[in-house]
Amino acid sequence: MNDNQLENAKAQMRKGTLEYCILLIISKDEVYASDILKELKQANLLVVEGTLYPLLSRLKSSELLSYNWVESPSGPPRKYYSLTEKGRENLKQLNENWQVLTESVKSLIKNHEKNN
Amino acid sequence: MNDNQLENAKAQMRKGTLEYCILLIISKDEVYASDILKELKQANLLVVEGTLYPLLSRLKSSELLSYNWVESPSGPPRKYYSLTEKGRENLKQLNENWQVLTESVKSLIKNHEKNN
DNA sequence: AAATAGTACCTTTCTTTGCAAGGTACTATT
């Protein structure tokens, strides 16, 4: 049993937003994996390669993302991702859902604060 | 492969807040499982028994929760849960973490909106 | 008294998924 329950719960929170955040990032510019990792890091949302690559693949095969290969100035070629139409549609819904969720949590906080 | 990617991502978001929300609910009053399910439902956070019971057990064995048996006016006895000291400490940290996370997401939204 | 319905607890089984670790391959530099 893992008894770092606190870190665990924090990780859970972060995970929940992962896909949403990645779609957000890709919605602006075409980016490749390292760009995404960098932006998530700047936003305090730590993610590693072993998480990101499979997730990008899943989103690709669900047709939310497309990519094209672009040669790098130095090193191997890169996969630059962008949102498909379906991806944009999806992101819009996740935006709404995120708003609803934060409101829900806010109401729970309000109804349960400072009674202990 | 499950290709309801949207529902999936929404579920992910909800899951991320689950433990936090449950601790919030228990922080106010002693409650038993059905109370928790009811409150989560009211907050649009659907959860089922098969999710809740194992989670409560985990929180118990991590010593964030304690319970006592209370006889029901009709039916089998109930486990009424309350937060331990450790549980309250934990909740405080999750509160902070939730604030930080929502700020992070907010900044991502700000930096990536309406450029498509 | 037996059967049924309602409530409350819990477990088994399956699937998804995050992540550490390891692997391949391309380019540039030493």
Next chain:
DNA sequence: AATAGTACCTTGCAAAGAAAGGTACTATTT
């Protein structure tokens, strides 16, 4: 030729949500 840096991906493990099924207590109906 060897090393370092970058970029892609996969393998294997563990955690955890959820559907379905199980046990047991009480109250009501037949």
